[in-house]
Amino acid sequence: MAEQCKENIQTAQENNDQTAAKEAQEYEEITLNIAITGESGVGKSTLVNALRGIRNKTEGAAPTGVTVTTMKPTEYIHPKNKNIRIWDLPGVGTINFPADKYLEDVEFKKYDFFIIVSNDRFRENDAKLAKEIQKMNKKFYFVRSNIDRNIQDEKMEDSNFNEEDYLKLIRDDCSKELQKMGFESPRVFLVSGLHLYDFKDLWKTLEAELGIIMADHFEEEFKTAIDNGDLSTAAEKTQEYLNKLNNVPVNIAITGEGGSGKSTLVNALRGIKNGTEGAAPTDVVETTTEPKEYKHPQNDNIRIWDLPGIGTTTFTAEKYIKMMEFEKYDFFIIVSSDRFRENDAKLAKEIQTMNKKFYFVRSKIDNNIRDAKDDHPNVNEDKVLESIKNNCTEGNMFTLNLAHILFKLILLTDFYAELQKLGCESPKVFLVSGKKLHLYKSEDLWKTLEADLPKLQRDALLLALPNISLDVIQQKKETLGSIIIWLTVASVAGATAPVPGLSGCVDLGMIVGFTIHCATSLGLTPELLQKLSDVSDVPLQDLKAELKSPLAGVKITSALVLQVLTRSAAYIAATTVEEGARFVPVIGTVVAMSLSGATTYAALKYILNTLAEDTQRVFIKALGLNTLV
Template sequence: MANFCEEMKNALQNNNLAAAAKLAKEHLENLDKVPLTIAVTGETGSGKSTFVNALRGLKNSDVETTMEPTEYLHPDYPNVKIWDLPGIGTTNFTADKYLETVAFKKFDFFIIVSDTRFRENDAKLAQKIQNLKKKFYFVRSKIDHNIIDEKRDKKEFNEEETLKLIRDDCIDGLEQLEIKSPKVFLVSGKDRNLFDFDALWKLLEKELPEHKREALLLAVTNISLDVINRKKEALNDKIQLYALASAMGAAVPIPGISITVDLAIIMKFVVECQKSLGLSAESLQSLSEATGVSMEELMAEIKSPLTGVKITTELVIGVLRGCISVGGLMAAEERARLGPIIGTLVPMSLSAFSTYLALRYLLKSLWEETYGTD
């Protein structure tokens, strides 16, 4: 994965979107070999270690209180790693701190175990996991105990009904704690042939590749956002220099708007932005070829009129007209912080200032209409 991240970063930094797409495709094909890491968590004594042993196919094994996160490889699926975590109650940590301490980032998904109704700690943990865009399932353990109790206490015992009552009670409780449509599985860690154990295992098997695909997507999104943010920063830094250069260039009035700007400089800058952000016709074409997504579909995704086309003066003027005047440019510039160079430039040259604002506006619109607001 580390290697993949580096290569992906390089490909994106060099605007080689085709190479990036190829890397992602290869990575997906290696999916089966990619480790999948499951965390088993929940309150102290809820039956986590017993459940982990059952997942590993071990029977009647003794467990002791878990003090440190412990990793086990699944005997049939060596790429599946199961982590037995200490109970959140043993740590006195908040859900945030707990997740940090157990190094949550390395987990692909979480199983939250409880031997009663789920408690506030469980729900808090689930919410934090959800915020991290990771998945979680609830396991209600020690169902064998409930069945024995019910058999003893009730004259007319019906297992199906008892299980339904427990499941509904757990789901209700979690929904009251603001967890939407929780998935709850009833198990006995002492016998994996009983209750929902098999259903949970089948679901895990089915969802494993999907989880990985999502993890990959998230990784790529993070890498690209990181790379693109840096590029945006670099472009932002250049704006002052471009505007400074414009102070020596010829300012032309934009027809229909009451501002004069250095169009030659603006053109140069927009072409550079397009290239640097991987939005030129050429880079989009190679992305389309590498991914099999048509140019039309790509263009529909990216809404800026400055994307994937040849930059012409008409086009740039058209976009600038959209903001009507220097006032419009100023309004478009929400966080107008003038750099030191531009600050001194304003009294010297109004057109350089307008050019500066125009450049900021163009970068912003190209940026936001492609990658969303930040």
């Protein structure tokens, strides 16, 4: 992440973009402070070294020993990412640091989150630490150390020892201990100085926290300005946040063997039909000879990369990974049109070594259905789809329903077993169907992406992708709704104009911009409705017949927005009449707005709600359903 920030700064400076360079520099300087705490002698310093990739007793390592070596909070900067600061705290419960004074002495408030280490059972001091951290509304994780020693002792006593069963036993035992202490769902990681065990999962959790904290950095400064009554600074911080949201890059790599349908998936993710203007070329021969970048039509910062097929004469598996510069992509989709093969497994394992996310897509299932119909003319496709849906509930399988814009995909029943045989323990699989979309659920996929991607990237990708289900439309609405808060505060310090029928003035230019953003994100611009008509085979006029808002399916102008606000003035004004409506919720607090601010807030909510309702109706029409359920 730090390397990406440096690249952004360098690019901005080369382009003489001082503002962008300054913003990138500020983003890079946001730090993650991790506190390693627990009782004395439990292996805190060893964990500090492990997290930094440094062996004990080597240059730069935190000191370890049988005696107490940490006498004050000591900062260790991660050698590969200066944003990550790991703090080795003194052991709680020693003579120098008794439990009742520990929290004050080590300045707990300055750390972003905490790792509480124990080499045996978690004890009363550990519970005290965790409960104090909870009071500060900060995150903490439990680490059980010295696991290698426990395993070694157990092996000597039990000739039938099973390591996997034993590790599960320790996890369960630790969880039960902590639950008795009052912690409902404790996160426990098993680590040691010699073996990985849960170390990879722990590190991935820390990396995810860095992304969240960088996004939350602006919210903290914003709240400070609000608390001080400084709306001008709050508006400035709002603009910084919105700039980050509008400019966060997402690089998605579509890879797999040649001829597997990668380019078709690239087009589907961009909401474009094969063979139309701007589409990635598709053919019976391999058409992709070098990594090809396709910007998303709704967001230039989302780049979908169509990579050449692996395993062809041009790109052997051995050379492929180096030539494709895998490190520059945020996550990967591995496509296969038949069984997953050794080359797919090689790709997945290489991606794993870079601690990046990957997903599997099984393509061209329509060919299998056609063959099945030839062999069995009386086959009922609806029953086949329903049967497959019911049989694909295990193995961390996820569905991606792209509303008649992705090609038809149905998973063969032995698909998950194939990937396991190739060494992929828990593969995540996209089940994509361009038909009978309502038979599948996509919310599990989005829950996964929510965990896999930093907040800003997740929101940007969500708003750019096609509408794939009613649940995703609702998530888009909620994300757009969160932006309303920021825009309302920013508008208070900006220029305003009166609207006939409304008591307060509003920032008309800002409202127009938000309306365009909503229409684009929800797929209601004239161009996006036409694309939906093309790929769903539903006439454009039939889709437009579902529209109720005068802001949907048309070119949005200041005059049109003003006209709509004027016509809806009575409804908008009714929501701002009561005194309670003048207090707008903003990131865990409330802001007493002027009548102008409350009016702006109500106007934006009205526009979003009406457009979101239209989106649901259009989606239902495109699927050929009769109900919103």
